[in-house]
Every structure is written in structure tokens, then in C-alpha cells.
Amino acid sequence: MGAFETATARRSFLKGLGALAAGASLPAKAQQLLADPGIELHPLPHVISKGAWSDLARGMKGDLVLPNDAYFGNYSQVNNLSYSQRPAVIARCETDADVSACLKWAQNTNTPFAVRSGGHNYAGFSTTSGLLIDMSPMAKIKADGDRVIIGGGAINVAVYRALERMGRTITHGRCEGVGAAGFLLGGGVGFNMRLHGIGSDLLRSTDLILANGEKVKANATDNSKLLWACRGGGGGNFGVNTSFTVQTYPVSTVTVFILNWSKNQERVLYELLHRLQEAPPGFGCKISATAPTPEQRAQGGDIVISVMGQAHQGTPPLKELFGNLLEQADEPHKIEKDLPYWEAQDFLSEEAFPYFYREQSVFLKTENLTEKAVADMIATARAMPGTSLPSAFKFFQVGGEVNRLAPTDTAFVHRGFDWLFSSEVNWWELRDPPSLVSDNLVWQQQFYDKVRRLTPTGGAYQNFPDPALQDWQSAYYAQNYKDLQKVKAEVDPQFLFRFAQAIKPA
Numbered sequence: 001m002g003a004f005e006t007a008t009a010r011r012s013f014l015k016g017l018g019a020l021a022a023g024a025s026l027p028a029k030a031q032q033l034l035a036d037p038g039i040e041l042h043p044l045p046h047v048i049s050k051g052a053w054s055d056l057a058r059g060m061k062g063d064l065v066l067p068n069d070a071y072f073g074n075y076s077q078v079n080n081l082s083y084s085q086r087p088a089v090i091a092r093c094e095t096d097a098d099v100s101a102c103l104k105w106a107q108n109t110n111t112p113f114a115v116r117s118g119g120h121n122y123a124g125f126s127t128t129s130g131l132l133i134d135m136s137p138m139a140k141i142k143a144d145g146d147r148v149i150i151g152g153g154a155i156n157v158a159v160y161r162a163l164e165r166m167g168r169t170i171t172h173g174r175c176e177g178v179g180a181a182g183f184l185l186g187g188g189v190g191f192n193m194r195l196h197g198i199g200s201d202l203l204r205s206t207d208l209i210l211a212n213g214e215k216v217k218a219n220a221t222d223n224s225k226l227l228w229a230c231r232g233g234g235g236g237n238f239g240v241n242t243s244f245t246v247q248t249y250p251v252s253t254v255t256v257f258i259l260n261w262s263k264n265q266e267r268v269l270y271e272l273l274h275r276l277q278e279a280p281p282g283f284g285c286k287i288s289a290t291a292p293t294p295e296q297r298a299q300g301g302d303i304v305i306s307v308m309g310q311a312h313q314g315t316p317p318l319k320e321l322f323g324n325l326l327e328q329a330d331e332p333h334k335i336e337k338d339l340p341y342w343e344a345q346d347f348l349s350e351e352a353f354p355y356f357y358r359e360q361s362v363f364l365k366t367e368n369l370t371e372k373a374v375a376d377m378i379a380t381a382r383a384m385p386g387t388s389l390p391s392a393f394k395f396f397q398v399g400g401e402v403n404r405l406a407p408t409d410t411a412f413v414h415r416g417f418d419w420l421f422s423s424e425v426n427w428w429e430l431r432d433p434p435s436l437v438s439d440n441l442v443w444q445q446q447f448y449d450k451v452r453r454l455t456p457t458g459g460a461y462q463n464f465p466d467p468a469l470q471d472w473q474s475a476y477y478a479q480n481y482k483d484l485q486k487v488k489a490e491v492d493p494q495f496l497f498r499f500a501q502a503i504k505p506a
């Protein structure tokens with residue numbers, strides 16, 4: 001099975017599985033890797049009276065959904081089941097005033113809360129046992145000239161459909177369920193980023209409800225430092241963003257491709273990384289090395305290298321970009337199509353059904369990826385204990401327009417790199433015993449530590465948060481952390497918006 005097929009099969013296989021918390025049953029060592037021992041998983045400190053919940057319900061236009069209510073399970077679902085947590089109540093916010101009411105009520109009743117849009121945070125930062133502020137009803141999207149105004153709770157697929165009607169695009173990811181809020185606030189990487197910049201580079205204005213319940217606009221003229229912080233400072237830090245105004249670009253036909261190689265993995269991966277970095281900004285791709293499950297390995301399965309992506313018009317033909325590698329790709333997985341832009345995105349898109357996983361990331365330069373380093377990565381991946389689900393390590397191609405801005409121009413500090421490396425471990429609680437999951441997480445940590453040593457400067461992507469990352473402040477934000485703390489002190493001096501890796505007020 002090719003890497004693309006295995007990933008798709010994994011997702012279909014997992015469709016519909018219920019939420020089962022994994023962390024609690026894992027050995028202590030693995031638990032530490034999933035959640036820093038100091039993590040505050042928002043325990044509900046006291047019983048909230050029915051009357052208090054009724055007060056909130058009466059103060060809101062949107063619904064308050066209780067555990068016995070219909071759809072409670074759907075609304076409380078998160079993507080990473082390792083962090084499933086049942087909220088006491090879900091507030092389905094429909095208006096700015098609803099958000100403001102929730103924040104004031106949470107402070108008055110001393111109730112922990114979390115803000116959620118798409119629920120795709122890797123590390124449980126949008127989960128709570130208290131009040132879940134669910135932004136998903138605030139999902140209106142409208143055109144505004146060459147910009148689009150996206151509601152604070154909209155998910156990717158709704159954004160795609162609206163942009164398709166406009167005949168335009170932004171930098172977006174592939175997963176249809178990811179929330180625009182989390183994506184934009186934490187950076188936002190996608191195949192268009194080398195041409196247009198990362199998602200948050202295109203953010204021109206955003207409305208927020210602050211900790212004091214007040215609504216503010218942040219753009220180039222009003223609260224410009226807050227806009228700076230929202231462009232990569234990470235979701236959930238500065239307030240609740242209720243809308244985003246984003247620059248759009250016209251679309252035309254693109255060439256999309258998915259290619260696999262199941263032989264000469266070390267050489268293919270090295271050549272891909274070094275050849276493709278020369279590609280012009282109209283070219284965007286993700287390279288994956290997918291390790292087989294132990295079952296697949298027993299049947300002779302080995303690592304499969306794959307690359308998927310798109311080339312805008314004006315990019316040299318793939319034959320030129322890939323050279324001999326194109327001929328050497330596995331048949332029949334060689335897919336290369338010219339499609340209208342949004343049809344192309346349907347071809348590339350994925351829907352990741354909830355399952356258990358952990359990701360660790362680091363930004364790299366091509367020069368870090370020597371023949372020896374690449375061969376070592378493949379050897380390490382071959383030694384992965386493995387679970388019942390395939391796992392991959394990946395390289396998202398950055399560069400181009402991403403590197404036009406300086407590290408301090410926005411809160412997204414990671415400029416000047418060629419690749420965003422990310423290693424994943426996926427598992428399913430009912431098939432993979434805790435000891436096996438633990439072995440895999442320990443393997444992953446060792447792999448990650450090794451890759452991080454390749455780069456003296458590469459930080460980690462704040463939108464792929466890793467709770468085990470000890471130096472997360474410098475890894476996610478480097479020299480920008482101090483300025484982010486200053487913005488935080490202005491808008492949230494009491495540190496109301498807090499989670500395990502929240503920016504602390506200066």
C-alpha cells in the first residue's frame with residue numbers, strides 16, 4: 001500500500017470511533033510526553049449550581065448544551081482523542097455579546113473555560129471540564145472586495161466553499177475540519193505559502209472580545225501591536241477572535257501530484273529535499289516518509305517516500321523539477337493532473353477523523369539535511385516499534401514568500417527556513433496496548449531530539465504544539481516571546497486566557 005493509501009485507509013478505518021482518553025492508562029513515562037506534569041487540565045474546582053448555568057443561558061442568544069442534550073457528544077468532540085475531556089456545559093456562541101457574556105460569567109463564577117473553533121489542537125488546549133466556549137455557530141463568511149471576512153468559528157471547508165464562489169484563495173491547509181481561527185492565529189502553513197506567505201501573513205484585521213468582555217478591532221492603525229501578536233502568537237492567548245479579514249488572491253488552473261517511491265528511500269528523500277528547494281514559489285509540497293505497521297513490515301513492507309502538492313501556472317514542468325525521480329516513482333501511483341484550483345483542492349484535501357496521535361516539529365534548512373542525516377532518519381524510522389496505524393515523518397516545504405518577512409515583522413518568528421519537519425505517532429487505544437504506545441512515544445522523543453540537534457536555530461511550529469517541549473517559549477516564539485508577553489499584559493493582565501503553553505503576561 002502506498003503512503004497516500006495507507007493514510008486514507010487509516011482515516012476511513014477510524015471514522016466514527018468514540019472518544020476514549022488514552023493518557024490516563026499509559027505508563028508514567030509516556031504520560032509525561034503527552035502532557036507536561038505541570039499541565040493544568042482545567043479541573044472544575046467546585047459544583048456550579050443549576051441557577052448559575054441558567055443565568056448564563058438567559059444572558060445568551062446561542063444555546064447552552066448540557067451533557068444530556070442531543071448533539072452534546074458531537075459538539076464536545078476533539079480531533080486528538082488523547083485529550084478528550086467532557087465539558088460541564090457547552091456555550092454555542094452566536095454573537096459577540098454571547099462571547100462577552102461567557103467570559104464575564106466565567107470570571108464571576110470562577111469557572112474554568114476553553115475556547116474552541118475546529119477542535120483540531122494537537123495538545124488539548126481547547127478542552128475543559130468547565131465551560132466550553134464553542135465558536136462554531138459564528139461561521140459566517142463574506143467577500144469584502146479582494147478580502148474575505150471569516151467568522152471566528154468557521155472551519156476550513158466552509159472557507160473553501162466561500163472562496164470558490166469568489167474565484168479566489170488564501171493560504172490554507174488540506175484538512176477540512178481545521179478551524180480558521182486556530183490555523184490563522186498560529187501561523188497557517190499550506191501549499192500556497194511559498195507564493196503568498198503563511199495564512200497569518202495575509203491577516204489584515206481581526207475583531208476580538210478581550211478578557212474584560214470588551215470588543216476591539218486590531219488592524220494596521222488600531223491596536224496594531226495586537227494584530228502583530230495575532231499573526232502567529234497562537235490561538236487562545238489574547239482574547240476570543242470573532243472575525244478575521246484576510247487578503248485573497250485570484251485562482252487559476254494548478255497541476256497537482258502525488259508520487260510514491262518504495263525503493264532507494266535514502267537517496268530519493270535526500271534528492272527530493274535538495275532538488276525541490278530550488279523550485280520557484282509557485283510550487284508547494286509536502287514530503288512524507290511513512291513507516292509500515294509491524295504487521296505490514298512482517299509482510300515485507302518498508303518505508304514509502306511520497307510527495308504531494310501543487311504547481312501554479314508558470315512553474316516549470318514537473319519533469320524538470322523532479323528530474324529522473326519522476327521516472328523512478330512507483331506505478332500506478334504516479335498522479336499528475338491539471339485541474340481548476342478548487343477542484344484541485346478537493347483532490348488534495350483530507351478529512352482526519354478523531355484518533356490518538358502526537359506530533360513533534362522543527363524548522364530546518366536544506367543544508368541541515370546532509371546525506372548522513374537523511375540516511376539516519378530513515379534508519380531511525382525503520383527501528384520504530386510501530387503501532388496498528390502507520391506513522392510518518394514529514395517535511396512541509398516553506399521558503400519563498402514565507403521568508404520575505406523578517407522574524408520580528410509578525411509574531412510568527414520562523415523565517416529563513418526551507419522545511420518544517422514533523423514526526424507523528426498514531427495509535428488506537430483498542431488495538432495498541434499502553435506499553436506499546438509508550439515505547440513508540442519514547443522512540444519518537446529520541447528521534448525528535450536527534451533531528452533537533454541538526455539545527456542550531458530551528459524552532460518548533462506553535463500550531464503543532466507538543467506538551468513535552470520544555471523550552472516551548474523559545475521554540476515557538478524565540479525573540480518575539482518578550483513582546484508577546486507585553487501585549488498579553490495589556491489585554492489580559494489577570495492571565496484569564498491560560499492553558500499549559502499560554503503566553504504569560506509580562
Ligand SMILES: Cc1cc2nc3c(=O)[nH]c(=O)nc-3n(C[C@H](O)[C@H](O)[C@H](O)COP(=O)(O)OP(=O)(O)OC[C@H]3O[C@@H](n4cnc5c(N)ncnc54)[C@H](O)[C@@H]3O)c2cc1C
Pocket residue numbers: 079114115116117118119120121122125126135152153172173174175177178179180181182183185186187188189190234235236237239240241242352463464
Ligand atoms: C488533521 C490536522 C491537519 C492539520 N493541517 C494543518 C495544515 O495543513 N497547516 C497548518 O498550519 N496547520 C495544520 N494543522 C494544525 C492546525 O492549524 C492547528 O491545530 C489549529 O490550531 C487548529 O485550529 P482549530 O480552530 O481547529 O482548533 P481548536 O482546538 O479549536 O483551537 C486551537 C487553539 O486556538 C484557540 N481558539 C480556537 N478558536 C479561537 C478563537 N475564535 N479565538 C481565539 N482563540 C481560539 C483554542 O483555545 C486553542 O488554543 C492541522 C491539524 C490537524 C489535527
